[in-house]
Amino acid sequence: MSDITRNTPGIAEASEAAPTQNGGLLRVLGPAHIWALGVGIVLVGEYMGWNFAVGKGGAYAALIACWFAGILYSCVAMIDSEVTSTVAAAGGQYTQAKHIIGPLMAFNVGLYLVFAYTMLEAANAITVGFLVETVAGMTGHEGLNPQPFIVLAIMFLAWLNYRGVLATLTFNLVITAFAFTAILILFLATSPLFGESPLKHAELMTGLPYGWLGVLAAMHFGLWFYLGIEGTCQAAEEVRSPSRSLPFGTLAGVMTLAIAATLTWYLCVGLMPWEYLGQSGAPLFDAARMSGSTALTVLLGIGTLFATLASANGCINDASRAWFAMGRDHYLPSWFGAVHPVYRTPYRSIIFLVPIALIFALGAPLDQVITFSILSGLLEYTFMPLNVIMFRRKWPLDTIKRGYEHPFHPVPAIVLLCLCGITFFAVFLGYGTQLVAMIAFYIVVSLWFHFRRYRFVQRAAQFTMPWPKPQGY
Template identity: 65%
Template sequence: MSDSAVTATQTANPNAINLKKVLGPVHVWALGVGIVLVGEFMGWNYSVAKGGAYGSLIACWVIGLLYTCVAMIDSEITSTVAAAGGQYAQAKHTTGPLMAFNVGIYLVMAYTMLEAADVLVFGDLVSIGAGELGREGVDPKPFVFLAVAVLAWLNYRGVFMALSVNFLITAVAFFSIIILWVGVQPFSPGEITQHAEMLAIVPLPELSSVQGLPYGWLGVLAAFQFGTWYYLGIEGTCQAAEEVRSAGRSLPLGTMSGMITLLIAASLTWWICAGMLPWDYLGQALAPLYDASKMTGSNFLVVLLWVATVFSAIASANGCINDASRAWFSMGRDRYLPQWFAAVHPRYRTPYRSILFLIPIAVAFGFTGLLAQTITFSIVSGLLGYTFMPINLTKFRRKWPLGSIKRGFVSPMHPIPAIVLMTLCVLTFFAVFLGFGTQLFVMIGFYIFISLYFVYRRYKYVRRGDQFTMAWPKPQGY
C-alpha cells in the first residue's frame, strides 16, 4: 500500500522537493509515546481534582478505551492514506476541504498548546530544581523560550535527528516510571505507599453519597476531561506518514505498541501517586511523579524523576513541533493557508517556515503559567479531532468498501470502535462542560469563525482536483 501512497504524493507534483522517507516503527513509537508520555508526568492529575483518585483511575481506563478506538481507526486510514498531515490528509480524501481545514487546525492547536504546556512545565521545573539547589526565585520564562528555540532548531535541521533524540529521552522517561514503581516497594503495601488510608476519601454529604468519590459518579464523568491527558497526542504518529519507509507496517505497529506503553505507564503512575499524595494536593500538583519521588526520601529517585520529567516535557514538545509544523505545512501546500508555508528547506528537507511560524504561539502560552487552561485548549482541539474520526471511518468504508482498495491495516470489529469512540467523545465534551464550559464555548466559536474564513476567503485559492492525491478509484456514490 505504501507504494501507492508514495506514487500519490509524488505524482501530484513530481518536481517538488519531498519529505525524506527515513523513519521506522521505532521512530513512530517514539513520536507517539514521546509526545504523550509527558501526560504521565503532569496534567493527568487534574482529573483527580475533578473526580477524586478513583474517578481519575476510572477515567484513565475509559479514556484508554477511547484512544484504543482512535488508534485502531487511525491505523486503518493512515496506513492507506500515507501523506504528511495525518488526519488532515485523510479528511481531504474522505470528507472534503472544509473538514480537512478544520482537522488541520485541530491538530496544530492541540499540538501547539501541548507544546506550550510542556515548555511551561520545563521552565517551572528548572525553577524548582534551582530552588532545591539553593537558588530561589529563578524566573522560568527564559528557559521556556530557550526550550522552544533549541527544539525548533533541532526540527529545522531534520526529522531523523529530532526523532532519534526523542527515542532516547522517551525511553529514559518511561523507564524512570518503572524504576520509581520498584522504588516505592509495590510488593510491600503500607511501607511507602499507603493506598488503603490515602484512598479513604470521605465525601461531603452535600456533594456525594459514594464513598471514595468526592463528587460521586458525576465527578467520574467530569474526570474524563483530564483523563485524555494520559494519552492525548498518540494519534500524532500519523503525522509522519509521508516520512516512514513502510507505512503499512510501521504506523499500526508503532501506534498500537505506543498505546500499550501508555496504558502501562498510566496505570503505574496513578498507582504510585494515589498511594503517596493526598488527593487534594495531587489534583493541583505541577509534577506529581516528581512530588511522589520526594516522598520516598531517596535522593537518587528525586534526581531521576526530575530529569525524567524534564526529558518527557522536552520529548513531547519536540514531537509537537514536528507534528504541528507538518500539519501547517500540508495546509500551505494545498493553499488552505498561504503557500509561503509550503516551503521545504532545500538542504534539510524540513518544513522550516511552518516550524518557525508556530514558535510565538507556543512561547506566548508557555509564558502564561496557566497549565490547566493551556491543557484544556489542547484537549478541546484534540477532542474535536477524535469526534471526526468515527465519521471519517464510516465515510471511508462507505466510499471504498473492503476489497475495493488495498489497505495497510484493517480495523477489526467495525463499526463497534466507531460507535464506542463517538459515545465517549460526547461524554468527554460533557466532562469539559462540567467546570470548563465557557472555555469550550469560546473554542467552538473560534472554529466556527475560521470555518467561515475558509469558506469565504481561502477556498477560492484551492485547486479542486489536486485535493485528491491517492491512486484510488472514484468513491462509490459520486
C-alpha cells in the same frame, strides 16, 4: 503521479526502496521511531496534567477515567491505523479528511492538529520552567525566573526540528526510553517487592468526593494520559513502510501508555492526599520526593525534564507537518509549503509556529493551556468515527487496498463517538466557557475559509490518491 500517491500500500515497493523523494520529505523512519514519536509526545501526560483528573473527581475517578480514556484511544488507534496506512501522507488526519469528507473538514482538522500540538508544546515548556524553578528553590535559589528557560526549551527544540527529522526523532527515542524507564524504576523502588514501601493507599484513599458526576468530569483530564498518540500519523510521509510501521508503532504506543498510566496513578495516589495531587504541577516528581530517596528525586526530575522535552519535540514535528500540508494545498498561504533544500524539513512552518507557542507558554495558566489542547484533540477524535464510516462507505474494502483493516467495524467508531460525547460533557463541567469559546472560534474560521480562503484552492488537485471515484458521487 504525485509523490504521495506512490506511497499507497498497493504500490509501496517502489517508494519503500527509495530513501528520499524529489523535493519532498525524507523517508527514513522505522516502527521504533513511530513508537517514540507517539509515546514521546504523550508520556509527559504521566508526568504532569493527568492529575487534574484527580482534582475533578477524586483518585478512583481518575483511574476509571484513565481506563475509559484507554478504550477511547484504542478506538482512535484502530481507526487511525486503517485510514493512515492507506492515506500515508504528511498532515495525517488532515490529509485523510481532505480525501474522505471534504476541504472544509480538512481545514478544521488541520487546525485541530496545529492547536492541540502547539498548546501541548506550550504546556510542556511551562512545565520545564516550573521544574527548573522548583529545583532552584530546593537548592536554595528561591525566586528564579522560569521564563528564559521556557524560551530556551522551545527555541532549542525548534532548531533541532529545523535541522532534520531523523536526528529529532532519534533524540526523542532516547529521552522517551529514559523517561519511561524512570517511571518503572520509581514503581519498583517504592513497591513492597523490595522491602518496606512508602505507599499508603489504605490511609490516603477516599471515596468519590463528587460522586459519580465527578467520574464523568474526570474524563476531561483523563484524556491527558494519552493525548497526542494519534500524532504518529503526521510522520506518514517520512516512514519507510507506512503499512507496517504506522499500525505497529501506534498500537504498541497505546499499550505502553496504558501500562505507564496505571503505574503512575498507583504510585501517586499511594503517596499524596488527593487534594494535593489534584493540583500538583509535577506529580511524579513530587512522588519521588515523597519516597525520601535523593537518587529517585534526581532520576524523576531528569525524567520529567526529558518527558517534557520529548513531548514538545514531537509536538513541533507534528504541528509543523500539519501547517506545512495546509500551505502546500493553498489552504494557507503557499509560502508555508516549502521544504528546506538541505535538511528536507518544513522549515518555514517550524519557524512560524515558534512565536505562537511562546505567546501561550509565557502568558496563559497551565490548566487553561492543557484544556485548549484537550478540546482541539477532542474535536479531532469526534471527526475520526465520521471519517472512518464515510471511508468504508465511499471505498468499501474490496475497492482499494488498505495497509491495515481494523476489526469489528463500526463498533470502534460508535464507542469512540459515545466516549467523545461523554468527554464533551466532562469539559462542560467546570470549563464550559472555554468549550463555547473554542467552538465559536472554529465556526468563525470555517466561515472565513469557506467564503474567502477556499477561492485560492485548486479543486481536483487536492485529491492526490490513486483511488477510484468514491461510491455515491
